[in-house]
Amino acid sequence: MEEIGPADYRALVQALKYCVLVHDASTFDILWANEAACDVLEWTVDELKPLKAPDMSKNAQQYSRELGHRWLRRAVDHGVNATEWCYRSKSGEEILTEAIAIRVDLPSRPVVMIQFRDIAQEKAVERDLFRTEGRLSTFLSNMAEGIVVLDDEGGVVFASESAAKLLGVQVSGLEAAGFADYCSDGVVPAREGRYRLAAPGSVPRWYAVTCQHIEIESDLRGRLLLFHDITDRVRAEEDHRRDTEHLNHLARYNAMGDMAMAIAHEVSQPLAAAHNFVEGARSRLGSGAADSESVAWGLDNAGRQIDRAARILRSLRQYVGRLEQSEQLTDLNTIVTDCAYFIELRAQEHSVGLSFALAAEPLPVRCENVLIGQVVMNLAFNAIDEMARWPLPRRKVELITRRSEDGSAELTVRDYGQGLTAIPGDRIFDGVFTSKENGSGIGLALSHRIITRHHGRIAAAENEPHGAVFSFALPVASDGPYPYPYP
Numbered sequence: 001m002e003e004i005g006p007a008d009y010r011a012l013v014q015a016l017k018y019c020v021l022v023h024d025a026s027t028f029d030i031l032w033a034n035e036a037a038c039d040v041l042e043w044t045v046d047e048l049k050p051l052k053a054p055d056m057s058k059n060a061q062q063y064s065r066e067l068g069h070r071w072l073r074r075a076v077d078h079g080v081n082a083t084e085w086c087y088r089s090k091s092g093e094e095i096l097t098e099a100i101a102i103r104v105d106l107p108s109r110p111v112v113m114i115q116f117r118d119i120a121q122e123k124a125v126e127r128d129l130f131r132t133e134g135r136l137s138t139f140l141s142n143m144a145e146g147i148v149v150l151d152d153e154g155g156v157v158f159a160s161e162s163a164a165k166l167l168g169v170q171v172s173g174l175e176a177a178g179f180a181d182y183c184s185d186g187v188v189p190a191r192e193g194r195y196r197l198a199a200p201g202s203v204p205r206w207y208a209v210t211c212q213h214i215e216i217e218s219d220l221r222g223r224l225l226l227f228h229d230i231t232d233r234v235r236a237e238e239d240h241r242r243d244t245e246h247l248n249h250l251a252r253y254n255a256m257g258d259m260a261m262a263i264a265h266e267v268s269q270p271l272a273a274a275h276n277f278v279e280g281a282r283s284r285l286g287s288g289a290a291d292s293e294s295v296a297w298g299l300d301n302a303g304r305q306i307d308r309a310a311r312i313l314r315s316l317r318q319y320v321g322r323l324e325q326s327e328q329l330t331d332l333n334t335i336v337t338d339c340a341y342f343i344e345l346r347a348q349e350h351s352v353g354l355s356f357a358l359a360a361e362p363l364p365v366r367c368e369n370v371l372i373g374q375v376v377m378n379l380a381f382n383a384i385d386e387m388a389r390w391p392l393p394r395r396k397v398e399l400i401t402r403r404s405e406d407g408s409a410e411l412t413v414r415d416y417g418q419g420l421t422a423i424p425g426d427r428i429f430d431g432v433f434t435s436k437e438n439g440s441g442i443g444l445a446l447s448h449r450i451i452t453r454h455h456g457r458i459a460a461a462e463n464e465p466h467g468a469v470f471s472f473a474l475p476v477a478s479d480g481p482y483p484y485p486y487p
Helices: 006-015 035-041 065-078 120-142 161-167 171-175 231-287 292-320 332-349 369-387 442-453
Strands: 019-024 030-033 080-088 094-105 110-118 146-150 156-159 193-197 205-216 220-229 328-331 353-357 364-367 396-403 409-415 457-462 468-474
Touching (some): 030 035, 065 080, 065 110, 094 120, 146 161, 156 171, 156 220, 161 171, 205 231, 231 442, 328 332, 332 364, 332 369, 332 396, 332 409, 364 369, 369 396, 369 442, 369 468, 442 468
Parallel strands (some): 353 396
Antiparallel strands (some): 019 030, 019 110, 080 094, 094 110, 146 156, 146 220, 193 205, 205 220, 409 468, 457 468
């Protein structure tokens, strides 16, 4: 096969996409340029030969003739030298290039061959990337959310400055350790949730953590954790939980107090009657005038009164025995029925007429029975106490249960007293307003907390033509079959 000749080499160089300029190694005059260089610089070879550095370089100190000669001289002395050089085309366009000067010893003379390419676009991209990197670094360092990437063994592959700041360490220290060292409960987050995190020896704080797998080419892969501090929220929730438990405790024992007051009056009657029957029988026996039939009659009646007192106390014991029961599925009608006995005692004490209109259908709700029962009695007792101030013909209180228009289970307590004219409607459940002479209004505030905690609503309105209507509604439970038959 015939070897490649000089003309072939010339054709190859002319076909290069790299721009090529050939300078004399001694004078640095331009001897030749390939077509790519002529196209970029917009000069022909003959036009390029007489040009000097100022004629074809950017007018700036770093592209002066002296620096250009120094660059070429180093290539002559050391064989190769690279730099960035900004050429200027015939039309004045400035072209930033990556230029490599190479000494080549031709048979005729030594020359310096310069290969250069336009890098303006690359530089623009580089500047954009640098600017973006700077912005991202600033964003990441000032984020409220920490970012870490863990490998399969739980080692930290990447950590943001915000993550290090949240944990009170340096990024280098965080990346040098396993993330398990920062997990106060010994569990490295693998799913979304709340976790306690802290640097070794520091006080743990609560963080909300989200997890997902990432794989950015082969450069960054693993479990991505995003976390932010929620310690204040957790503490507030804990305080709210304690406050709620305290209010529930007050509500339960408020219920016991109400029952004790109602039953103290009711039990005294059968016990007094039993005492009278026994004393009558004793006096008859002491006088010698007793006959067995009259004594038996007195003792039988005393026994019945004692049985009545025992039934009252048994009802109270059964009610109080359920004070610590947790939330369960039940019927609102059943709760009202359980409370009816105590409500009737209060109504009888004040000679208030009482009527119950319970829904014919079950009203299943999920609740703490005793707490909702306490609300029923609070509203009913308030209505009865209000009506006790009015003439006998007007003393009437109604309790009604129904399914409301939105499907909730609703209880309404209606009285015919003064109404709400003296109480600001938007503050009636604040715990500071009451119409009772010795009342505190705390019962309505407790009722409001109990109902809202059960995701319900409680309201008060005027009763036309006079009186007040208090009502509450609870969501109807629909998960699972209704466990109790409606009585």
